[in-house]
Amino acid sequence: ESIESYYHCFLKLMNDLKRNKHFPEKIANNLKFLNNLQPEWSRHVTIVHQTKDLHTDDYTQLYDFLKYNQKEVDELKAERLAKIQDPLALMANSNSPYAFSGTHQDQ
Secondary structure (H helix, E strand, O other): OOHHHHHHHHHHHHHHHHHOOOOOOHHHHHHHHHHOOOHHHHHHHHHHHHHOOOOOOOHHHHHHHHHHOHHHHHHHHHHHHHHHHOHHHHHHOOOOOOOOOOOOOOO
């Protein structure tokens, strides 16, 4: 899921809350926004926690920062998917006793 599609879903949720006259604090909105991102975003979520004031900034500002990093996250996701989809890579990284080992001896 791209940051744009995630943001639009979150924006819809926030608009629904406003329409129902429910106005959570900025920090609650920001934490909800950040904590529900995909794992690929964890590095950038950490950066946001370290560099932004979650009490005063709002989720639109956080989105702008994260969107700037979309390309890097897409590359990380592609690398992760390539590892998952390559059966030889899975076998090489497996701890299973049924995985092929590098030292096979004929009897």
